[in-house]
Amino acid sequence: MNEENNIVTGIKKGDSETLHAIYKDHFGMIRNLVMKNSGSESDAEDVFQDALVVLFKKFNHSKFNLTVKFKTYFYSVCRNIWLTELKKRGGKWARMKDYEQHVELGYEFTLNWKETQEEAIQRMEQAMKYLGEKCQQILLMFYYQKYSMQEIASALEYADSDSVKTQKYKCIRQLKRNLNP
Amino acid sequence: MINENDIALIDAFIAGKLIGNDKTDFEMRVRSDLEFAKAVRQQIHAVEHLEIFGAVQMGASLRQDMSQWKQQGGYKPYKSDMLAKSMMMKVIGTVVVLAAAAGAVWYFFLKEAPPKVEPLPTQETELPEPVEYAPEPPATDTSVSFTELKTSEDQIADIQLNIQDPTTFSIIELSAIDGVYTYQIAYDDVVKVIQSQDPDMDERLTQMANDAIEENKQRQAPAKTTTPTKTTNIKPAPKPATKPPAEKKEAAPVKQPPAQTKPVIKKPKEKVVNDIPY
Numbered sequence: 001m002n003e004e005n006n007i008v009t010g011i012k013k014g015d016s017e018t019l020h021a022i023y024k025d026h027f028g029m030i031r032n033l034v035m036k037n038s039g040s041e042s043d044a045e046d047v048f049q050d051a052l053v054v055l056f057k058k059f060n061h062s063k064f065n066l067t068v069k070f071k072t073y074f075y076s077v078c079r080n081i082w083l084t085e086l087k088k089r090g091g092k093w094a095r096m097k098d099y100e101q102h103v104e105l106g107y108e109f110t111l112n113w114k115e116t117q118e119e120a121i122q123r124m125e126q127a128m129k130y131l132g133e134k135c136q137q138i139l140l141m142f143y144y145q146k147y148s149m150q151e152i153a154s155a156l157e158y159a160d161s162d163s164v165k166t167q168k169y170k171c172i173r174q175l176k177r178n179l180n181p
Numbered sequence: 182m183i184n185e186n187d188i189a190l191i192d193a194f195i196a197g198k199l200i201g202n203d204k205t206d207f208e209m210r211v212r213s214d215l216e217f218a219k220a221v222r223q224q225i226h227a228v229e230h231l232e233i234f235g236a237v238q239m240g241a242s243l244r245q246d247m248s249q250w251k252q253q254g255g256y257k258p259y260k261s262d263m264l265a266k267s268m269m270m271k272v273i274g275t276v277v278v279l280a281a282a283a284g285a286v287w288y289f290f291l292k293e294a295p296p297k298v299e300p301l302p303t304q305e306t307e308l309p310e311p312v313e314y315a316p317e318p319p320a321t322d323t324s325v326s327f328t329e330l331k332t333s334e335d336q337i338a339d340i341q342l343n344i345q346d347p348t349t350f351s352i353i354e355l356s357a358i359d360g361v362y363t364y365q366i367a368y369d370d371v372v373k374v375i376q377s378q379d380p381d382m383d384e385r386l387t388q389m390a391n392d393a394i395e396e397n398k399q400r401q402a403p404a405k406t407t408t409p410t411k412t413t414n415i416k417p418a419p420k421p422a423t424k425p426p427a428e429k430k431e432a433a434p435v436k437q438p439p440a441q442t443k444p445v446i447k448k449p450k451e452k453v454v455n456d457i458p459y
Contacts, residue, residue: 020250023250024250025256027256028256028258029261031259046249049247052243052253053240143228166185173188
């Protein structure tokens, strides 16, 4: 179970090694699932990518608690994403051939998060254009990847966490202005 | 005016880190301070957008990483445990079904039946039909029939049993082929053709008839001494000096049996015509 916790923590941080390990261990399973259910290799890569993003968001939610094996949970997320895509492509009667055990997931997993957030993504892309690269990095590391001030200071070579805190204050104020002109 | 500490306080609230009095104070301030409430709303909005943007960024970066990982050695080949279990179950199921089918076939078709106790034969047991060697001729039957080769004694015994009036007895030798002698016998109203390997059959039968007639005479003599008795001394038909089979055939007044008549056990009965000169 310790290994499972390490995976969750790694995904929360967007740790490249963890993501690589997940790819190595589980992409074959997802590829099989997608390709045996009317999909292509490219579809499998899309599903794998989207599933990791969904997990990233889900694991960073403070209330989330993983109660099944990561492999089962990951397969279930990918299955839901591909089933949603199949229904979009071929109608509501799409069915899945399963190759692993899966768990039932909540309603949010049946939505294509990119489509539902399309407007927000466009607005954010516009707003971020007017921020400098440093600002983007600080904001994403703090709000998305949940890094601490100290970690950001170390990663972005700031003198201390207070410097990061001041810089972050300026950046978020600018972002708010950009989003709410 | 919203300062750096206010932003930190709002971050703590969004992250769910405010508890107790800090959380209550924060909520009181949101209700009372409009500028602070607006700042909170905007920051929540900005953080939500940052999370979405972060996800998009992460996805794009992950896709690039995936192409690199693919080139570095890719992923482990996939083996479905469920599929393997399913296959195993199918194999086991097939074996069980085949075994059951084989067992059923063995039980119903191949299993040796336990030894049956044969019931004792009852009266209903069909016996083979008795073979009629010579049909019982009707009283007025004048047809000629062949009888199979019996021993001379048997044939003589047959005639003795059946004959009513020995005075009507006569015998003619019809043929002699390959040691088989064919005789025509007449007694009562019966005319028979018999075959025998006994060349003296005619003489013995004639003697038998004469003995019977003589015996009858002796039995009747003490009772009817005055009554003249008609006697008939039967003589055997004159025999030819030699018995060449060919001549015999020509002399035969009735239909000849087939030349290849060899000693056979049974011979089909053959009705011959009624126009025999007797």
